[in-house]
Amino acid sequence: MTDPLDTTDRRxxxxxxxxxxQVLDAVRAELAxxxxxxxxxxxxxxxxxxxxxxxxxxxRDVGGLLADVIGAAGEIDWQPPDTGSLREDLTVxxxxxxxxxxxxxxxxxxxxxxxxxxxxxxxxQTRLWTDRYAQCEVLVERAVERGELPGQHLDARSLLIxxxxxxxxxxxxxxxxxxxxxxxxxxxxxxxxxxAGAFRVRREESA
Numbered sequence: 001m002t003d004p005l006d007t008t009d010r011r012x013x014x015x016x017x018x019x020x021x022q023v024l025d026a027v028r029a030e031l032a033x034x035x036x037x038x039x040x041x042x043x044x045x046x047x048x049x050x051x052x053x054x055x056x057x058x059x060r061d062v063g064g065l066l067a068d069v070i071g072a073a074g075e076i077d078w079q080p081p082d083t084g085s086l087r088e089d090l091t092v093x094x095x096x097x098x099x100x101x102x103x104x105x106x107x108x109x110x111x112x113x114x115x116x117x118x119x120x121x122x123x124x125q126t127r128l129w130t131d132r133y134a135q136c137e138v139l140v141e142r143a144v145e146r147g148e149l150p151g152q153h154l155d156a157r158s159l160l161i162x163x164x165x166x167x168x169x170x171x172x173x174x175x176x177x178x179x180x181x182x183x184x185x186x187x188x189x190x191x192x193x194x195x196a197g198a199f200r201v202r203r204e205e206s207a
Contacts, residue, residue: 066121094183163190
């Protein structure tokens with residue numbers, strides 16, 4: 001998707017950057033407070049203090065706003081945990097995920113819901129999650145280097161999904177109360193499974 005802000009006026013600290021920041025902040029606030037159903041171009045423009053014609057010209061529709069908000073999340077200089085232990089790294093990661101899902105209002109939950117209503121947002125979210133999992137594969141690589149896990153034909157992505165999925169399942173699918181023990185329990189279970197060979201890929205699959 002073409003960046004809706006890819007214009008000749010775009011420059012660090014310029015007016016375009018300021019307008020984008022104002023508008024995306026407004027989208028986050030509106031989405032968290034009102035959900036996808038209450039997100040409108042007019043509401044975002046009013047909250048951002050930007051003329052609605054500017055919002056329409058640069059983002060075109062709600063889908064464009066959502067896609068840019070998700071894209072902006074990928075621009076954040078976030079780094080995976082590095083505690084010296086895979087189990088602790090995954091625990092810290094799960095705690096970050098849990099915190100993002102239980103804070104009220106939860107922008108993360110609102111954005112996931114919105115992605116079911118906007119194809120642009122869905123594509124952007126898929127890219128973001130793919131990039132984040134790829135970024136976190138370094139946790140598994142470090143564990144292999146430390147000798148915590150056998151490295152031959154190990155599917156790092158599957159291990160990461162197994163470690164984080166219980167948190168999403170409990171809080172998003174079951175809508176249950178957060179369990180402070182779950183981040184560490186899910187991390188430990190995934191590491192034990194990996195050590196037992198649960199995420200090994202057969203040679204023909206890794207070729």
